[in-house]
Structures are given as C-alpha cells and as structure tokens.
Amino acid sequence: MTGREPPVVLAVDSGGSGLRAVLARGTEPLGEPVSSGEPVRTGARGIDAGQLLERLLPLVRQLIDDAGCGGPVAVAVGAAGFATLGEQLRAELPSALTRELGVRRVALAADAVAAYTGALGLRPGAVVAAGTGLIAVGTDLERWRRADGWGHLLGDCGGGAWIGRAGLEAALRAYDGRSGGSARLLQRAEALFGPMDGLPGLLYPRHDRPAVLASFAPEVGACAVHDPVAAEILRAAARHMADAAATVCPAAGQPRVALTGGLFKLGAPLLVPLEAELAKLLPHARLVPAEGDPLAGAVRIAAALAGGGPGLPYDERMLYAVAEKQPPQKGAIDPVRQDPPFTPKNTSP
Structure with a gap:
C-alpha cells in the first residue's frame, strides 16, 4: 500500500436481525458484506460485548481472507440499542478490538447515527x-x-x-x-x-x-x-x-x-x-432518497476516523469515538472528542 492509498477499515452493523460486516479501503467496500443471522443478546449491562466480538471475529477473518489484505486500522460499529444499552460496549469493546485486531481507532455508534451518516452524510436533517x-x-x-x-x-x-x-x-x-x-x-x-x-x-x-x-x-x-x-x-x-x-x-x-x-x-x-x-x-x-444504508454509514465513519475523527457531534450515547495513544501507554484508550471535519463522498446540494 502506498502512502496515498486509503487505509483498510472495518464497518459493522449490529441490528435486530443479525450482524453484518464489511472491509473497505477508504469508503470503497472490498467485496460483499458477510453476516451472522442472529442478533447479539442483551444482558444486565446492556448489549453483550463478548458475544458481539465472538460473532464478529470469524466474519473479519473471512473478510480479510477474501480481500487478501491486512487487518483494518479503524473500526466503526453501529449497534441497535447502543444509546440506551451501550454501557458494556463502551467499557469493553474498544480494548477488545485493539487486542484482537490491533486497531487503535474505534467508533461505537447508535444504529441510527450509522443510518444517518449513510443516508445524509454531513448535512443537517433527520433520518x-x-x-x-x-x-x-x-x-x-x-x-x-x-x-x-x-x-x-x-x-x-x-x-x-x-x-x-x-x-x-x-x-x-x-x-x-x-x-x-x-x-x-x-x-x-x-x-x-x-x-x-x-x-x-x-x-x-x-x-x-x-x-x-x-x-x-x-x-x-x-x-x-x-x-x-x-x-x-x-x-x-x-x-x-x-x-x-x-x-x-x-x-x-x-x-x-x-x-x-x-x-x-x-x-x-x-x-x-x-x-x-x-x-x-x-x-x-x-x-430525499437515502444515499446509503447503515452499513455504508459505518464505512464512512470508520474511514473518517482512520484519518482523524468523524467530524460529527460527539455524544457518549450516540457516537463514541476512542483512539489509543501513539505509542500505546499501558493500553490507555482516550476519547476522541475534538474531531477534524468529515467530508462524505457526496456533498452536493
């Protein structure tokens, strides 16, 4: 990969009907998404981070094998229920993804935020x-x-x-x-x-x-x-x-x-x-017609995060972005709260 080539990122859409994931180079998907057909369970601390990771890792390995590329540098997970049931995801998933995939930038988003970003990009409105x-x-x-x-x-x-x-x-x-x-x-x-x-x-x-x-x-x-x-x-x-x-x-x-x-x-x-x-x-x-679906929105968020930050309003319950310090300091993960502008592919009026 040249210095100018966009990095590989991982986008995940976790909803009531199951889990979908895709690798992308920048905002361009590398092949078709893969899926796991059952929804991630919810426990006493909200969405089960361990089960989400257990379901996700085989999908990621399959995607990497199919694409013939290295692992992702950033991950964005859009999860149904994250706004109200995301406590365990925020506490455990970023460090787990760093440990298992080596990623140092992770965004966790409500599925509606992923849907918004896929549909409208960086524009005021409603989805x-x-x-x-x-x-x-x-x-x-x-x-x-x-x-x-x-x-x-x-x-x-x-x-x-x-x-x-x-x-x-x-x-x-x-x-x-x-x-x-x-x-x-x-x-x-x-x-x-x-x-x-x-x-x-x-x-x-x-x-x-x-x-x-x-x-x-x-x-x-x-x-x-x-x-x-x-x-x-x-x-x-x-x-x-x-x-x-x-x-x-x-x-x-x-x-x-x-x-x-x-x-x-x-x-x-x-x-x-x-x-x-x-x-x-x-x-x-x-x-207006939606430009893309929630998985496309997660791709946009991950690609922007790989370059610095999603440039959308930070909110712990709606869009929670974390980045490990470089070099890592005792595994610390710091919230990314001040993000550079995020420019989606299509910003035409």
Missing part, C-alpha cells in the same frame, strides 16, 4: 431508520436529537416488530371473533406460524421475539391493498414515523429528511401515508 425497530435521529451538526428507539416492549412505534405485532393482534381478534379483527391477516398468520392457539408458546420463550414479530410485517403490507384493517395499521405506523421525524428535525433552514431500513420495502401502502404525514408536519424540510 427515520425503520427495520425490526424504529428510531429517528436528527442533527443541526452541533448536537444529536433522537426520538423513540426504546425497543419493542416500550416503543419502536411504527417499526417492523410494532407492525407485525399489530397485525398478529388483528389476526387473533378475528380468531376469537372479536371486533376489529382481520380474516385476511388470520389466514396469513396461520400459514406462517401454524394454529393460533400455539402462537404464544411459539413466540414468548424466544430471545429474538422482535425479529419474529417483524417477520409478519410484510404480510401486513401484502394485505393492506385490500384489507382496511391492515391498511389502517400502516397508516398508524406512518403517523408514528412522521411524529418521530418532526421531533428531531432542525426547525430552521431547509433540512433534509431521509428514510432508511428494510421496512420501507413494504412500498406504497406505507410510503404514501408517510409522505403525506411528513409534508404536513415538516413543510420546511425536503424528503
């Missing part, structure tokens, strides 16, 4: 990240604001697990003969999960309940064209999303709003009411 869960994040480039992202038991309103749960509730109402049920959703639920009286025993013991609930969201989307109950579930989801976006979006200027995450593959039954709600609540903002 709604919707997959299994849902969170909205916005910035005026001075500080971060977030809304929701409280998990499937307390929030994530409008996200995949929320939609799937609402759809299954409507199916169960039809199964019982109560009002507000949907025979179409009942038929879909039985095809996917089997008899409804077995659903609690199938669902409640699982540690990946959010992902299981979210697996029913596409069925709600498929029914919405002809089923008023399913259509209303998606309209309610759109209202929750727009409310979260309006909460975090800068009030001044002409901010951009982007949508990112697999949930938006539901298409028009969700997007049409969402666009109408956003136009009503954020008339000063412009809805």
